[in-house]
Amino acid sequence: MAMARIILGEVFIAILAFAVVYAALSPTLQPTVFPQVQLPWFAPEGNVMTERYSLVKGTNVSQSINFVNLDVAMKLGGVYIIFSDRPNVAFEAVFQHAPNTTELDASASEDGGKLQVNAYAETGGLNLTLGKDYQYNGSLNIRLGGLAMKLGQDANISKFAVQIRYLGGVWLTINNGASFEQLDLNIDLGGLQLNVDADDLGRSGVINTSMNIGGLSLGVNVDTGLIGVSLDATVDIGGVSVNHSDFTGSVSSTHCSVKTMGYGSAVNKLDIKAIVGLGGVTLQQNVQRLPGFET
């Protein structure tokens, strides 16, 4: 019995020693991985339904079409939009969802020189590829989820409105040659990460953003001689932070009106307006990218 007690005492000491070593090493050696919660409407990995829907000039789109009007809606999930240099592609959707959830409902019609595309996806991931030969108009409504969009030299948008109705985020990257006239980004509750990393734009554009609760993180890394960027931001409750040496103007704790130096003489202008209810606005040179979103 005495030996058993001593052995148990040694086990006690061993537990304490192991705990001390663990406490010292685990923060550096063991990355935290949160337990995966499997929601019923999301398919486990490897058990995903994929649907494709494409509209290509010469195949199912008339040669006379030059304008595309998009009406895309999603209930719950993520949307990823890129512009491709593939010729003749007007619209391509790849929708991945769980087997027991609703399929992608997409349709298209032509009216004169305009192509109307309607797409509704209930729950899942929707990848949209748009072409370089068309000018795009339209809207994207998401109730709960996120949008990642990359605008480069193949992007040509006249007006595009994004609405995150309940909760979600928008990640938008603007690169060289992007051409857009107006982007409206409205989020009820969530964040907007906007990264302007370009030396030139296809034309001047406006980005209007509004968030009830959330934040705008804006990164601007441009050639100020070619692109003049302005930011007018107002936060009701929260703060505004401008930490960018290229910008001048007025900055207070809840409002800012700043422009890049040489804004007036820049070839193209990008005007960003932000209205935030509860939250913050930050302006800096580079926005850190969130893991998993290569925008």
Place this chain on the structure above:
Amino acid sequence: MIFEDSVIMKMGKPEKEPVRRAGGSYFTSFLNRIGGVLLAPDATFNQIITDRIGFWEPLTLIILLVAIEGAVLASLAYRVFSVVANAVSPLTGVVWDPGFLNVILVIIISAMIIATLVAWVILAGIAHISAKYIFRGEGSFVQLMKLYGYTFVPVSLLILSTVLLGLSWATWPLTLFLNIVATFWIVLLMAVAVKHNYKIDTGKAFISSFIGPMTVWLVVVGGMWAWMWLLIRSLTGGAI
């Protein structure tokens, strides 16, 4: 169970210092006490009383156990916090300092040690009042505090459970089980400690060590709620 150490007492030579077993070190007898508290608490508590073990051993034991549990919790909190902080950093623009672990560590360990020491005194105090003045037992408060110090030994199971949870979230059922076992074990050990310290029966000891503190806790919490209710009532002019 017969202990070699008790022979010393029978010879009329009470020891002030912790007893060293013949042919064994102080550390061996410490291990013997720790294992004995878990395997045979009755005999071990009697032996601790007989051997007049000093106050520092149980005090050190409590502080060591709580500090290690605090360190494991701090490392867990640090890992969770660092993931969350890194995730929101691009949105908030705030880059956090990894040295924050030291702050978390100091705060958690200090708070846990202070809270545990306060709880140690309060629990022993309530049990002492109940056992000595209500059930007319004979025993000292300081001796009870020493024995209560050893009742914290099952906290090692809590530490083990926290480490297991840190190693894998999937171990949460085992963690829950170990926490329940440790809690019941501590309650049981406290009852045994009171029983031997005051020489009262097990029922009275259980009432003194568990029912008594629980009653006090319920009275205090109930009093606070009643005070809150009266405060709200007075602020609303009796509308509620």
